[in-house]
Amino acid sequence: MDELRRAGVRAAEIAAAHLEGVPAGPVWRPVPAAERAWLAELPLPEAGRPLDALLDDVGAHVLPYPMGNGHPRFFGWVNSPPSPAGVLVEPLAAALNPSCAGGDHAGPLLERTVVRWLAELVGFHHPPGGGLLTSGASMATIVCLAAARQHAALADGWDAREEGLHGRPPMVLYVTEEGHSCLHKAAQLLGLGARNVRKVPVDASFRMDVGALRTMIADDLAAGLRPFCVAGSAGTVNSGAVDPLDAIADVAAEHGLWFHVDGAYGALGVLDARSAPAYAGLDRADSLALDPHKWLGVPVGCGCALLRDPAAARAAFSLVPSYLVDDNADDLGWFAEYGPEQTRPFRALKTWATLSYLGREGVTRLVEHTGGLARTLAAMVEQAADFELLAPVATSITAFRHTPATDGSGGPGGLDALNRALPGAVQARGNAFLTGTRLGGRDALRACFLHPDTTKDDLAILLAEIRLAAKTL
Numbered sequence: 190m191d192e193l194r195r196a197g198v199r200a201a202e203i204a205a206a207h208l209e210g211v212p213a214g215p216v217w218r219p220v221p222a223a224e225r226a227w228l229a230e231l232p233l234p235e236a237g238r239p240l241d242a243l244l245d246d247v248g249a250h251v252l253p254y255p256m257g258n259g260h261p262r263f264f265g266w267v268n269s270p271p272s273p274a275g276v277l278v279e280p281l282a283a284a285l286n287p288s289c290a291g292g293d294h295a296g297p298l299l300e301r302t303v304v305r306w307l308a309e310l311v312g313f314h315h316p317p318g319g320g321l322l323t324s325g326a327s328m329a330t331i332v333c334l335a336a337a338r339q340h341a342a343l344a345d346g347w348d349a350r351e352e353g354l355h356g357r358p359p360m361v362l363y364v365t366e367e368g369h370s371c372l373h374k375a376a377q378l379l380g381l382g383a384r385n386v387r388k389v390p391v392d393a394s395f396r397m398d399v400g401a402l403r404t405m406i407a408d409d410l411a412a413g414l415r416p417f418c419v420a421g422s423a424g425t426v427n428s429g430a431v432d433p434l435d436a437i438a439d440v441a442a443e444h445g446l447w448f449h450v451d452g453a454y455g456a457l458g459v460l461d462a463r464s465a466p467a468y469a470g471l472d473r474a475d476s477l478a479l480d481p482h483k484w485l486g487v488p489v490g491c492g493c494a495l496l497r498d499p500a501a502a503r504a505a506f507s508l509v510p511s512y513l514v515d516d517n518a519d520d521l522g523w524f525a526e527y528g529p530e531q532t533r534p535f536r537a538l539k540t541w542a543t544l545s546y547l548g549r550e551g552v553t554r555l556v557e558h559t560g561g562l563a564r565t566l567a568a569m570v571e572q573a574a575d576f577e578l579l580a581p582v583a584t585s586i587t588a589f590r591h592t593p594a595t596d597g598s599g600g601p602g603g604l605d606a607l608n609r610a611l612p613g614a615v616q617a618r619g620n621a622f623l624t625g626t627r628l629g630g631r632d633a634l635r636a637c638f639l640h641p642d643t644t645k646d647d648l649a650i651l652l653a654e655i656r657l658a659a660k661t662l
């Protein structure tokens with residue numbers, strides 16, 4: 190253990206020095222060919238090496254080439270910097286190395302607390318056992334939609350796990366055109382069929398058109414299909430839009446549909462008093478996906494599925510072979526009965542640490558700060574003649590595009606091509622990182638704010654970088 194103690198102290202110093210140095214370095218830089226080869230083509234070592242030598246390698250070949258999300262000017266996708274508390278306890282979770290499938294030890298017990306805390310934070314109903322941590326929202330969505338599928342089948346008097354879906358009226362899932370791809374993947378994986386996922390149109394603010402939802406459900410019922418679930422978004426990945434959750438909950442209640450909310454990124458937005466009214470109805474959902482590894486900054490990977498009725502997930506997944514029977518388990522049983530994973534990592538420790546370090550107040554300040562940055566950037570965009578805001582700010586994402594059309598460089602096609610090329614060009618310059626998307630049929634830029642240290646000056650740098658990058662295209 191002396192070797193681990195010595196190298197561990199050094200590893201802690203390396204981690205702290207890395208995080209300290211991130212703001213002064215490039216946000217992102219390409220991996221040179223030699224380093225790329227070192228990383229991707231390493232031969233399997235015959236002989237082992239000392240721990241210290243491994244740290245030398247990490248320092249030389251890994252840490253210099255980060256994704257960029259630790260930097261205050263990283264605005265891409267939905268990737269946050271790691272919370273210091275999460276970084277602190279990750280090695281301790283590894284030292285303990287439990288499987289949180291279940292059993293009587295610290296991991297599953299702490300997971301009960303953490304899941305309850307997450308539900309409390311966003312004001313979601315929390316019965317005992319009403320949720321579990323997952324690898325991310327993609328897995329949480331699979332858990333929730335599997336629960337919804339089995340719930341609908343049992344309500345109709347059959348068992349989807351036993352019979353499979355063959356020969357039954359197709360179950361129909363409703364998401365918006367802006368719904369995350371993980372909803373489609375989950376539906377496909379669960380055997381629902383991509384053709385039975387309806388893309389409900391959105392309004393000018395990219396929120397679900399609830400009238401269109403009603404029409405689609407009526408059409409599907411008339412066609413003999415089985416509408417079973419509607420998934421709203423509390424923070425879309427493209428623009429951060431929050432669907433009219435209350436109105437969707439009304440429709441779900443009228444038709445006996447499961448109401449799922451994808452709050453993977455945006456559920457925490459409810460903590461900002463300015464955006465909270467848009468979240469009315471969140472507490473009426475049957476299930477909610479919420480990612481601690483997004484806005485909260487818990488180190489990747491940690492998602493969470495919250496369920497109004499935990500029995501629904503258990504009915505969808507519980508399968509306890511004789512070698513896993515635990516006569517000492519309480520009524521809730523094992524976490525492994527509520528999702529597809531058997532061996533489960535100790536995700537609760539880093540989430541507990543992050544929430545304990547920040548407290549509700551700290552999380553609220555983070556959400557307010559980053560939401561404020563998105564609104565400020567939107568105002569800057571609106572004031573600039575060569576930028577156009579594409580969506581109202583609902584959470585902490587600003588969707589916009591560069592429109593330097595007055596010099597004759599852009600028609601509609603030209604602006605699309607320009608904005609499609611811009612993210613890569615901005616990234617290559619190394620001073621800011623943003624990504625693009627298509628929004629309302631147009632190529633768009635989107636900046637997602639999650640970093641507590643991003644400042645208003647960084648927003649000005651971002652716009653300057655976009656202008657400079659455009660000139661190189």
Ligand SMILES: Cc1ncc(COP(=O)(O)O)c(C=O)c1O
Pocket residue numbers: 266267324325326327328369371424425426451452453454455480492
């Ligand atoms: C709105 C939304 N839903 C779902 C997901 C999928 O989450 P994960 O990548 O944790 O599986 C994302 C990821 O960015 C997201 O932004």
